[in-house]
Amino acid sequence: MKILTHWLRHYLPTLSVTDRQLADDLTLRGIAVEGVHPLGDSNGSLFEMDITTNRVDAMNHYGVAREAATIYGLPLEPLHPKLPVGTLVDAPFPVRIAPEARGLCGRFTAQVLSDVTIAPSTGLVAEYFNLLGQKQISNAVDASNFTLMGMGHPTHAFDLDKIEGGIVVRLARKGEKLRLLDGTERTLEADDLVVADEKKALALAGVMGGWDSMITAETKNVLVEAAWFDPVSVRRSSRRHLLHTDASHRFERGADINAAPIANALVCQLILQAGGKLEGELVDVIDPDVAARTANRPAIELHVSQVKRHLGATIAPEGITSEIISRFLSSLGCQMLLHGLDVYLVQLPSWRLDLEREIDLVEEVARVYGYNRFANTLPAPLPVTDYPEARAEHAVRTRLLELGYSEAISSSFASQSDSDLFANTCKGTVAMENPLSEEASLLRPSLVPGMTTMLSHNLNRDVREVRLFEQGQIFTGNTEAVTETPQLSLGVTTAPTQRTPLYPAQDAPIFELKGAIESLLSLFDLPAENDPPSLATGEDVSSQPEAASTAAVAVGSAVSFTSEAPAWLEPGRSATALLNSKPIAWFGELSQSQTQQRKLRQPVYLAQIDLARLYELPLRRAISRELSRFQGVERDFSFVFPDAVQWHTIAAALDSLAFPELQSRKPVEVWRDPKKSPGVYSLLLRCVFQSFDRTLRDEELTSWSTSIIETLTKLGGTLRA
Structure with missing residues (x-):
């Protein structure tokens, strides 16, 4: 934004500091001056300023002058336009706000000027515009732009003779056409707010005026408008029609509802300098509800x-x-x-x-x-206390880093379309009161959209091997009551891998996510089993019995898997992890429709874990014990099992033998040959025996091995020769 110091001093006649000192002092107070360009002794300097979006009041000369007056304790010249007395009229110019537009137009002021002269601008307008490099059009149009740059409130001038009847602020009719000042014709939607007459739309409210009512050299009568429009409505129309104007920039960030009458009078004053007269008094229509939540807020x-x-x-x-x-x-x-x-x-x-x-x-x-x-002082020492989930969160982060994932952080906002797909709709979504864009109109109800965006960002930069995780809060409920819930998202995308004995190459990332989930669950003390665990992840994945047989190896019998999965995952290539029959995680391949819509270059695999439920469980405590001084003995058993026999069944049968000396039992190799031996798979089982008080004897090992063989044979296994 460009600011003239000569213009600032017009509002601050007693300001004595140099332009350079003024720039430094404003910057220290958060009104950043990024560049100072001298314009000569009599013209002062041109400030290049960067004003943050929440300070729309300072996006003009008068607002910056107010800041300077506060810093130096100087009087600020008031904005008191001097207008002649208007001629008497039988009735004020008709202005009304349609019922459907209540709340969207909080204030509308209108002033009629008759017998005006449309001519080039002169005086301060021409002088300041030349210094700013601002294009001059005519005194009526320049007056509106001058007021916007001077005191910050958008205004507009209509050719009164082209208005049929009075002014109506209403919502557009779907499919209604409007030709704007830039010459383009726009097709309006039903939620576009327009300024219209009794027959047609005249302007896209808060964004741009219309072609049919614009000021020309032949204009004799003018209607000057200054209004307050709802920020969300203006932003929606601005984004939809790809129009970002000086007016929409202000209205989107929250204009001053009380500035409308002053801005209207300033524009009228400038236009009347070239000739003309006021017709009647200012028409001022106010919505008291909007005024109550803006200008009349409680102390x-x-x-x-x-x-x-x-x-x-x-x-x-x-x-x-x-x-x-x-x-x-x-x-x-x-x-x-x-x-x-x-x-x-x-x-x-x-x-x-x-x-x-x-x-x-x-x-x-x-x-x-x-x-x-302010003095450089240290605060008094305070006791530092971890928040309740700190240890669990640290354990999850550490485990994922160990598994090769990198931590990432995405935006806390989401679009409506992402919310509809990824959110738990029964819990509700939280809309932003004044969103910056349609893509950030809601507080995120899920971490998955952000994870998908980050994976896409990497793929678009030719990074084909990506493993990311994000721990963060999601937001559900409504604007009255917002609930924050911790959630974890995992994202994997890889180049094609080699086939393994367990599953085809294209299934590797799915089972990698499954393994990561099991590894995370193993950090916590899981409750006892309620239902028998099983794995049924869909046709493609569940057709691999070797993978099915290893379900719940790491997490114990409290965890099971089901083929039911949300709509954003590909059917048959996704699954839901259940903790005591209640969902705790969803994982699998992103659906084909979403992959195509987001233009992803290769398949993407995602997982969503409910950390709130996980954090309800205590972390497992590491327990150490004395190592045995006696040699351990390994015994391998090679069996062939039907596909229906899963690992958790085998593990439970071995545990039921209750050999104190059986220190571990784990599958070393799993393989199958569907062509030669369909319906079965081979398992190489390794058992480790060790005593803490003696050296094991051969007859003991033989007896235990025989019991193991008999137990596995009863499960349907066949000992390989």
């Missing part, structure tokens, strides 16, 4: 003691006093009423919608006072 209690507590010691010995607080906030536009010895009741200015709480006022005092003027 905030500000405790002087809280300001001092938050801000601490200053370099100056007197510190932050009650007088300093009152002077700063009053200069910024707040109305201060002393309510007791230590408390102010602060009525907020209508142009500062970013101020909502006491702490916001404390920050304003600190900002204007200058952060460089």
Whole structure:
């Protein structure tokens, strides 16, 4: 944004500091001046400024002048337009807000000017526009642009003779056509807000005026409009029609509802300098509900003691006093009423919608006072206490890093389309009151959309081997009651791998995710089994009995898997992990429709884990014991089993033998040959025997081995020769 110091000094005639000093002082107070360009002794300097989105009040010369007046304690010239008395009319110009537009147009002011002269701009308008490099069109159009740059409120001038009847602010009719000032014809949607007459749309409200009612050299009568439009409505229309204008930039961030009459009068004053007269008085239509939540917000209690507590010691010995607080906030536009010895009741200015709480006022005092003027002190030592889930969160993060995953962080926002697909709709979604874009209109109800975006980002940069995880909060409920829930998302995409004895190459990432989930679950003390565990992940994956036989190896019998999965996963190539029959994780390949829609270059595999349920379980405690001084003995058993016999059945049968000396039993190799031996698989089982008080004898090992062979044979296994 460009700001002229010559224009600033018009509002601050007693400002004596140099332009360079002014730039430095504004920057220290958060009104960043990124460049200072001298324009000559009499013309001052041109400031290149970067104003944050929450400070729409400072996106103009008067707003920056107000900041400078607060910093230096100077009087600010008031905005008092001087207009002639309007001629008497039989009835005011008709303006109404349609019922469906209530809340979307909070205020609409209209002033009729007759017998105007449309001519090139002169005086301060021409001078300042030349210094800014601003294109000049005509005095009527330039007056609107001059007012926007001067005091920050958008306005518009209509050719009154092209308006049929009065003004109606309404929602567009679906399919309605509107030709805009840029010459393009737009097809409107039913939720586009328009300024119309009794027969047609005249302007896309808050974005751009229409071609049919624009000011031309032949214009004789003008209707000047200044209004307040809902930020969400303006942003929606601006994004839909790919129009970002100076007006929409302000309205999207929250305009000042009380600025409309002043802005209207300023435009009228500039137009009338070339000739013309006022017809009647200003028409001012206000929605009291919008005014109540913007200009007439309840006062905030500000405790002087809280300001001092938050801000601490200053370099100056007197510190932050009650007088300093009152002077700063009053200069910024707040109305201060002393309510007791230590408390102010602060009525907020209508142009500062970013101020909502006491702490916001404390920050304003600190900002204007200058952060460089606070003493460098250390806070008193406080006891540090971990939040309840800290150990569990650290354990999950450490395990995933050990498994080769990299931690990532995605946006906390999501689009409506992603929410519809990935969210748990029964828990509700939380819409942003004033979103920056359609893609960030909701607080994220799931981590999966962000994970998919990060995987796509890597693939688009030719990184074909990616393993990511993200721990974060998701948000459900509604705007009245928001619930934050911890969730974990895993994302894998890899180049094609080699086939293994367990599964085909294309299934490897799915089983990798399954293994990661089992590994994470193994960190916690799982409850006892309620239902028999099983694995049925769909036709493609479940057709691999070797993988099915290894289900629940790491996590115990409390965990099972089912083929049911959410819509964003590909049917038959996805699964749900159940903890005591209740879902705790979903994993598998992203659906083909989403892969195509997101233009992913190769398959993507995702997992979503409910950390809230997982954190309800205690972490497993590491237990150490003394190592045996006696030699352990390994025995291998090679069996052939039917596909229906799964590993958890084999493990349970071996555990039932209750040999104290059986220290471990694990599958070393699993393989199958569907052509030669369909319906069966081969298992190489390794058992380790060891005693803590003696050396094992051959007859003991023979007896235990015989029992193991008999037990596995009863399960349907056949000992390989």
